Amino acid sequence: MQSVDQTRDWLLSQARPLHTSETVSLLDAAGCVLAADIVATLDVPPHDNSAMDGYAVRAADAANVLPVSQRIPAGSQPQPLATGSAARIFTGAPIPPDADAVVMQEQAELQDDGSVRFTAPVNAGQNIRRRGEDISSGQVVLQAGRRLSDADIGLAASIGVAALPVWRSLRVAVFFTGDELVEPGQPLTAGKIYNSNRYWLVPALRRLGCQVLDLGIVADTLDATRAALREAAASADVVMTCGGVSVGEEDHVKAAVEAEGELQLWKIAIKPGKPLASGRVGDADFIGLPGNPVSGFVTYAVLVRDFLRARMGEAVQAWPQARQLPAAFEWNKPDARREEFLRVQLREQDGQLVVNRYPNQGSGVLTSCAWADALVRLQPGQRVAPGDMVAVYPL
Amino acid sequence: MQSVDQTRDWLLSQARPLHTSETVSLLDAAGCVLAADIVATLDVPPHDNSAMDGYAVRAADAANVLPVSQRIPAGSQPQPLATGSAARIFTGAPIPPDADAVVMQEQAELQDDGSVRFTAPVNAGQNIRRRGEDISSGQVVLQAGRRLSDADIGLAASIGVAALPVWRSLRVAVFFTGDELVEPGQPLTAGKIYNSNRYWLVPALRRLGCQVLDLGIVADTLDATRAALREAAASADVVMTCGGVSVGEEDHVKAAVEAEGELQLWKIAIKPGKPLASGRVGDADFIGLPGNPVSGFVTYAVLVRDFLRARMGEAVQAWPQARQLPAAFEWNKPDARREEFLRVQLREQDGQLVVNRYPNQGSGVLTSCAWADALVRLQPGQRVAPGDMVAVYPL
Numbered sequence: 001m002q003s004v005d006q007t008r009d010w011l012l013s014q015a016r017p018l019h020t021s022e023t024v025s026l027l028d029a030a031g032c033v034l035a036a037d038i039v040a041t042l043d044v045p046p047h048d049n050s051a052m053d054g055y056a057v058r059a060a061d062a063a064n065v066l067p068v069s070q071r072i073p074a075g076s077q078p079q080p081l082a083t084g085s086a087a088r089i090f091t092g093a094p095i096p097p098d099a100d101a102v103v104m105q106e107q108a109e110l111q112d113d114g115s116v117r118f119t120a121p122v123n124a125g126q127n128i129r130r131r132g133e134d135i136s137s138g139q140v141v142l143q144a145g146r147r148l149s150d151a152d153i154g155l156a157a158s159i160g161v162a163a164l165p166v167w168r169s170l171r172v173a174v175f176f177t178g179d180e181l182v183e184p185g186q187p188l189t190a191g192k193i194y195n196s197n198r199y200w201l202v203p204a205l206r207r208l209g210c211q212v213l214d215l216g217i218v219a220d221t222l223d224a225t226r227a228a229l230r231e232a233a234a235s236a237d238v239v240m241t242c243g244g245v246s247v248g249e250e251d252h253v254k255a256a257v258e259a260e261g262e263l264q265l266w267k268i269a270i271k272p273g274k275p276l277a278s279g280r281v282g283d284a285d286f287i288g289l290p291g292n293p294v295s296g297f298v299t300y301a302v303l304v305r306d307f308l309r310a311r312m313g314e315a316v317q318a319w320p321q322a323r324q325l326p327a328a329f330e331w332n333k334p335d336a337r338r339e340e341f342l343r344v345q346l347r348e349q350d351g352q353l354v355v356n357r358y359p360n361q362g363s364g365v366l367t368s369c370a371w372a373d374a375l376v377r378l379q380p381g382q383r384v385a386p387g388d389m390v391a392v393y394p395l
Numbered sequence: 396m397q398s399v400d401q402t403r404d405w406l407l408s409q410a411r412p413l414h415t416s417e418t419v420s421l422l423d424a425a426g427c428v429l430a431a432d433i434v435a436t437l438d439v440p441p442h443d444n445s446a447m448d449g450y451a452v453r454a455a456d457a458a459n460v461l462p463v464s465q466r467i468p469a470g471s472q473p474q475p476l477a478t479g480s481a482a483r484i485f486t487g488a489p490i491p492p493d494a495d496a497v498v499m500q501e502q503a504e505l506q507d508d509g510s511v512r513f514t515a516p517v518n519a520g521q522n523i524r525r526r527g528e529d530i531s532s533g534q535v536v537l538q539a540g541r542r543l544s545d546a547d548i549g550l551a552a553s554i555g556v557a558a559l560p561v562w563r564s565l566r567v568a569v570f571f572t573g574d575e576l577v578e579p580g581q582p583l584t585a586g587k588i589y590n591s592n593r594y595w596l597v598p599a600l601r602r603l604g605c606q607v608l609d610l611g612i613v614a615d616t617l618d619a620t621r622a623a624l625r626e627a628a629a630s631a632d633v634v635m636t637c638g639g640v641s642v643g644e645e646d647h648v649k650a651a652v653e654a655e656g657e658l659q660l661w662k663i664a665i666k667p668g669k670p671l672a673s674g675r676v677g678d679a680d681f682i683g684l685p686g687n688p689v690s691g692f693v694t695y696a697v698l699v700r701d702f703l704r705a706r707m708g709e710a711v712q713a714w715p716q717a718r719q720l721p722a723a724f725e726w727n728k729p730d731a732r733r734e735e736f737l738r739v740q741l742r743e744q745d746g747q748l749v750v751n752r753y754p755n756q757g758s759g760v761l762t763s764c765a766w767a768d769a770l771v772r773l774q775p776g777q778r779v780a781p782g783d784m785v786a787v788y789p790l
Binding site: 026027030031042044045046047051073074075076077078091092093094129133134135141142149150151152153154155156157158159160161162163178179180181182183184185186188190191192193194195196197198199200201202203204206207220291292293297321323348353360362363364365366367369370372 | 421422425426437439440441442446468469470471472473486487488489524528529530536537544545546547548549550551552553554555556557558573574575576577578579580581583585586587588589590591592593594595596597598599601602615686687688692716718743748755757758759760761762764765767
């Protein structure tokens with residue numbers, strides 16, 4: 001058996017970059033992976049400006065009652081400040097030449113003749129946002145390989161960029177094998193179960209930004225599986241299946257991938273999970289998830305998702321450091337040889353955050369995955385008593 | 396000034412439910428809010444089934460060499476187990492009547508005559524997944540008000556449900572005021588800045604599942620603002636603006652909402668932030684965010700997002716308990732009266748997770764929001780020295 005960390009590292013090392021980027025408008029770029037560094041060609045803010053509604057003055061004049069010599073709304077272009085005067089100014093408006101401070105309106109008293117008197121000491125520089133204090137021209141504001149957040153898109157807008165170069169979306173073909181599978185909405189005949197893998201996997205891939213080619217259930221024969229593989233590989237970057245990769249004689253995916261391409265079949269020291277297949281069919285990568293829904297879900301979350309992210313051009317970080325939290329559960333039957341990933345919920349108890357596990361951790365119990373908001377990672381042989389600190393990864 | 400918690404509670408109390416649900420196919424339901432409880436009408440798994448590839452037997456017979464009397468692939472319907480025999484069985488296949496255990500194939504030796512001998516003790520019940528161990532018929536598997544995760548969709552599939560009732564999407568109209576605003580891609584003339592609020596807000600609303608009506612920049616006049624408000628309110632559930640809600644005489648949003656509907660304008664004890672407007676125009680809710688991009692971003696994340704989630708029918712939980720982590724920064728200039736939400740990053744340092752703050756916490760510095768992965772919440776007057784524990788909320 002091969003360790004979780006080894007498998008993860010190997011998969012990430014195999015993630016070939018995409019070679020095609022495209023330029024998309026800002027609002028379409030959210031959630032995409034940036035294909036090139038974005039460099040600012042202007043300062044942000046582009047001019048010294050007022051942080052307040054109030055009066056722009058020379059601090060040296062501010063002890064005097066001052067006539068108001070101009071009015072500067074945001075978006076306007078001020079005149080130089082007349083000597084011995086104040087300028088009415090609004091938040092965001094450019095500081096007029098020769099002014100060096102802004103007095104907030106709450107500290108200004110307007111006189112009957114329209115002049116203004118300040119009720120607090122005024123220091124040079126106060127309430128002025130300096131040109132370039134956010135971004136300097138020439139600065140890299142967003143780095144290639146970044147998955148673009150809402151704030152990133154706002155930041156690109158703030159330097160006037162209207163479109164961004166992003167990697168094209170990854171095309172992922174999926175199909176599902178197993179003669180026991182029936183699609184939801186169809187009647188369930190004896191011996192059959194509903195196909196659930198399709199329904200967590202396709203949304204997960206879409207949410208990652210993949211373009212999903214969903215081939216549905218493929219008949220459990222070698223010929224049908226080979227045909228599906230060829231079809232999938234012809235049009236996708238990555239082909240994914242659920243099921244059919246254990247050593248059982250009813251499993252055709254393994255033989256089909258070997259016939260159409262190349263395959264590594266791993267036993268990974270992970271529970272739930274264990275079998276994971278990786279390979280190539282034509283120019284497409286192949287990933288074969290285990291068929292048990294929980295095994296597939298956990299294997300995807302722990303091992304495959306970051307492979308796909310890297311394959312999409314994203315700069316994938318090392319695993320986030322696990323959060324250490326006290327268990328509110330017992331775990332007395334550890335697996336001697338495999339790491340276990342328990343489905344857990346974080347809950348407040350006596351003002352403290354603790355970890356509860358779903359009672360039935362069986363690999364067929366998909367309810368545990370819907371219930372969970374995190375995974376607890378246990379080392380081989382690790383038992384847990386209530387109060388023990390455990391390593392928590394959010395889902 | 397009104398506290399952050401008071402404001403949040405008030406907003407949530409004002410979130411009127413939607414009254415229209417629609418039934419969408421499973422794969423379109425991911426990320427939507429469930430409009431009714433989903434009750435299982437079958438057991439999952441629907442039959443006792445094998446957890447392994449191996450042999451189904453009566454445990455009492457298992458010490459003997461047994462002939463193999465049938466072969467049960469997944470999806471098939473087995474015969475009762477012939478007395479004194481074993482059945483070849485595969486993962487997920489139904490347990491034949493009269494068998495009470497499965498022996499994994501690694502513990503079975505096939506004899507030359509086709510019979511099988513087991514190399515380990517066999518206990519009744521072993522390697523059998525029981526009917527209904529995941530879900531029992533009649534059980535509520537998903538509760539109304541839940542935002543449907545990938546695993547939820549898989550779970551619904553596992554009980555054969557092909558479509559789900561979800562609340563219709565919330566229609567949110569947005570517009571942006573300020574004569575200083577220029578759209579990205581346009582030349583920046585003197586005194587102007589690029590509109591960045593549109594570009595973080597629209598993706599944030601879309602990611603939440605809102606249908607966004609984006610009216611862009613509206614001229615900074617009372618008439619134009621009133622016209623935009625009427626247009627927005629006629630077709631949206633919620634109207635949102637950025638800017639124009641402070642007390643300055645250049646701000647028309649306040650007067651426009653008062654003329655077209657009703658408005659509460661709050662000074663909230665939050666930094667960055669402070670002004671937030673809430674009201675009604677026609678049958679639409681109105682939310683006026685502050686115009687500084689960072690103030691708007693933080694106010695949205697802390698106060699408005701959960702209002703929208705509740706407005707979408709989602710059962711919004713109390714705030715998650717903050718995570719207490721050591722600061723790797725100093726904060727010596729607390730606001731005496733307002734809570735502060737600093738933009739921070741969590742980083743590993745000497746094997747421990749610590750909190751760094753963005754150096755410039757100015758409310759115009761949008762770079763701090765793109766850089767941050769969390770907010771630190773400080774109480775009024777709270778100073779921070781390196782090593783102090785601070786309250787962290789992920790963004």
